[in-house]
Amino acid sequence: RELPSILNRMPKAELHIHIEGSLEPELIFEMAQRNGIKLDYPSIEELRAAYAFTDLQSFLDIYYAGAGVLQTEEDFFDMAWSYLNRAKADHVLHAEIFFDPQTHTSRGIPFATVIGGLDRAVRRGREELGVSASLILCFLRHLSEEEAFAALEEALPYRDRFIGVGLDSGERGNPPEKFARVFARCRELGLHLVAHAGEEGPADYIRDALDILKAERIDHGVRCLEDADLVARLARERVPLTVCPLSNVKLAVFHEMHDHNLGRLLQAGIAATVNSDDPAYFGGYLNDNYAATFAALPELGAREAYQLARNSFEASFVAEEEKKGWV
Numbered sequence: 001r002e003l004p005s006i007l008n009r010m011p012k013a014e015l016h017i018h019i020e021g022s023l024e025p026e027l028i029f030e031m032a033q034r035n036g037i038k039l040d041y042p043s044i045e046e047l048r049a050a051y052a053f054t055d056l057q058s059f060l061d062i063y064y065a066g067a068g069v070l071q072t073e074e075d076f077f078d079m080a081w082s083y084l085n086r087a088k089a090d091h092v093l094h095a096e097i098f099f100d101p102q103t104h105t106s107r108g109i110p111f112a113t114v115i116g117g118l119d120r121a122v123r124r125g126r127e128e129l130g131v132s133a134s135l136i137l138c139f140l141r142h143l144s145e146e147e148a149f150a151a152l153e154e155a156l157p158y159r160d161r162f163i164g165v166g167l168d169s170g171e172r173g174n175p176p177e178k179f180a181r182v183f184a185r186c187r188e189l190g191l192h193l194v195a196h197a198g199e200e201g202p203a204d205y206i207r208d209a210l211d212i213l214k215a216e217r218i219d220h221g222v223r224c225l226e227d228a229d230l231v232a233r234l235a236r237e238r239v240p241l242t243v244c245p246l247s248n249v250k251l252a253v254f255h256e257m258h259d260h261n262l263g264r265l266l267q268a269g270i271a272a273t274v275n276s277d278d279p280a281y282f283g284g285y286l287n288d289n290y291a292a293t294f295a296a297l298p299e300l301g302a303r304e305a306y307q308l309a310r311n312s313f314e315a316s317f318v319a320e321e322e323k324k325g326w327v
């Protein structure tokens, strides 16, 4: 009865959103047109119809292709501005936003163009929308550690425009240890550290992201329930998991929402949060993720709604002082 309205209106933070995954088909077509790029799909509807995924890789192929329309600083600004407006509508007070510079620099787009557009949107979002936001640079784990080091090097002149680094793209066969040295370097630089782990990859990758990479937060992490010792540790150490329910169902990590383990994670005492991952591709923004999970999982009620919102602020990288105003 009242729950859908509570879920929609409660203040929340979003900690797992890939900005390239917020690029709606409408914007892809608009940018393709203004940049003179020919798309493989004749219409918005046909592009959207191709969003039928069987696993992570089948999604990544389409996601990287879609990002190919981004050329100018204006494009990066427009993409992030559009997301921030959606976030505002969902009562998101704070967002920590991933971006994938290697997806763009490998196409000849300068890092300055990428960060320039994103940073301008973040600043304007703070001023005009009252949404606080920061950027987290993700390394693509299907590429080499050497390439990650090169991406870091290119980004360092803009060190003040992002707060941390993450690790995304195809998880299987690309374990955390592959990036041990680049993460150690980022740690020395005082950057926050997060990593995708335990989405398609095994529970061991979650442990290695903590022990080897020193990740402060785990993105997805839902496969932790396969390892009881790990679950106990995550709960004891209050390691946040940024769970993305609609993404998990679309990428067949869970067969349907009814099978999702979000309720079990909370019951185990884990600081789980709800996030949208790639909202333009997975059928919804943050409030859609809350709505879909609470509709499908009977163990989730008002208490859990409050807990998840609280977790989202506590798991964020904002200063403790600022958090006090939120939780």
Ligand code: HPA
Pocket (backbone or CB within 6 Å): 018, 021, 056, 063, 168, 169, 170, 171, 196, 199, 247, 277, 278
């Ligand atoms: N997993 C890995 N890489 C990604 C994802 C994801 O869910 N979304 C965008 N890049």
Ligand code: ZN
Pocket (backbone or CB within 6 Å): 016, 018, 168, 196, 219, 277
């Ligand atoms: Zn993700």
